[in-house]
Amino acid sequence: MKFTIHKKSNKSRKGKIELPHGSFETPAFMTVGTYGSVKSLSNKDLYDCNVDIILCNAYHLMLRPDNKTLEKSDGLHGFINWDKPILTDSGGYQVFSLSDNTIVKKDGVHFKSPINGEKIFLSPEKSIEIQMRLGSDIMMIFDECTTYPCNKDDAFKSLELSLHWADLSHKANTSSNALFGIVQGGVFNDLREISLSALEKYNFDGYALGGLSVGEPIELRNEVIAHMGDKLPETKPRYLMGVGKPLDIIYAVMNGIDMFDCVIPTRNARNGQLFVNNGVIxxxxxxxxxxxxxxxxxxxxxxxxxxSRAYIRHLDRCNDILAQRLMSIHNVYFYQDLMRKIRVAIENDNLIDLFNEQTNLNKRG
Ligand SMILES: [Zn+2]
Structure with a gap:
């Protein structure tokens, strides 16, 4: 993986990430395709929406399809016929948020499959093995994601476990795929710093802020982003996981973040919430x-x-799946266009104007 910064404007950076399956410009938004598809959209739709990288999930793809199917199709790229970069999340977040009977041990997590109740064990080694088998361009370390609220003692204990798992994840990577570290520590900046300094010794290919957007007040999240954003290694991509709305993204870019993912554009589209240049309809x-x-x-x-709006509304009221597709196309395109505008604004040193514009829109509701 090669990361080049072409332009800096205050803390914001505009750059490019080059990977085995192609390159994309940063700041970048990764469209979420959990099971290997962005719900209701074909690859052609994604290309037409200027999507250059998608995010898939090791947890979901571990449950299905089986290994044989993936091997036959030469990994995830072949299986889903996507020839651009894929980032895979390690599954840590999903194990804790979606599974029943979760038992956390030092070497990994035991849980029951939400699909058939089968007992499953997921460890850092296994998560990395799955991600290598999928052939993802960027893999994430396996970590424990705390919920909100979480007191400082528990956040610290969780952080220690995540650092141990970071070590195991790092050792387990026998591929040349990029591997990103994930900084944890809840809403406590001193814990975040401890996490980062321990992770830095592994010289990961990129660094993410994890464990945010889990229900904490936006002011607390923004404090962490403002404190940690430009403390993350200068020469590596910085990724804020699971965020967010247009204003959240612009705020984070202003604090030095380069990469984002979130289900908002696609999930909201399926619920009829559509982003427009003066807000949401x-x-x-x-x-x-x-x-x-x-x-x-x-x-x-x-x-x-x-x-027209009238036709799309009509399709939606008739429960025609075309409505979902058309609305998803618009929101996915909107987010890619937002990132393009952010990159242009960094180039022109006027990202603050875009930030003020979005702030005013939010005030107007
Ligand atoms: Zn549109």
Whole structure:
């Protein structure tokens, strides 16, 4: 993996990440394709939305399909016919948030499969092995993700376990795939610093802030981002996991973050919440019943070039799956276009204008 910074503007950075399956510009937003698909969208849709990297999940892909199927198709890229980069999350977060009967031990986690109740053991070594088998371009270390609220003693204990697992993850990586470390420590900046300094000795290919966007107040999250953003190694990509809305992303970029992922654009799209240049519209509202304008008249996505709000609302009310697809196309395109605008703003040293614009939109609700 090669990371180059082309331009710095205050703490913000504009750059490029080059990987075996291609390159993408940063700051970048990774569209979430948990099971190896971005719900309702084909690869062509993703290409047309300018998506250059997707995020898939080792936890979900460990449960299904089986290894044989993946081996036959030469890894995840072959299986899903996606020839651009893939980042895989290690499964840590999902084990703790989605599984029943979770028992955490020093060497890993025992839990029951939410699909068939089968007993499963996931360790750092196993997570890395799965991610190597998937052939992901960027792998994440296996860690424990604390929930919110979490007191400082528990956050510290969890942090110690995550550091032990970071060591095991690092040792388990026998591939040339990029491997990112994940800084934990809850909302406690001193714990975050302890985590980072311990992880730095492994010289990971990139560094993520994990364990945020788990229910903490936005002010506390922003404090961690402001404190830690530009403490993460200068020459490595910095990734804020699971965040967020447009304003959250711009705020984090202003604090030195380069990479993002979040289910918001796709999940909200399926619920009729569509991002437009002056905020968000809910297509299910009565007011769009006969609205012949596109979702956003300044948007160049396939949906906005071809269909009206009224038609999309009609499809949604009829429960036609085309509505989900058209709305997802728009939101995915919107987020990629947001990142493009952020990169242009860094180039022009005026990201603060974009931040103020979004802040005013949020105030207006
Ligand atoms: Zn659009």
């Amino acid at each position: 809910n297509i299910r509202n009565e007011q769009y019943k006969s609205d012949m304008r596109p979702i956003d008249s300044s948007c160049n996505c396939f949906t906005c070039q071809n269909y």
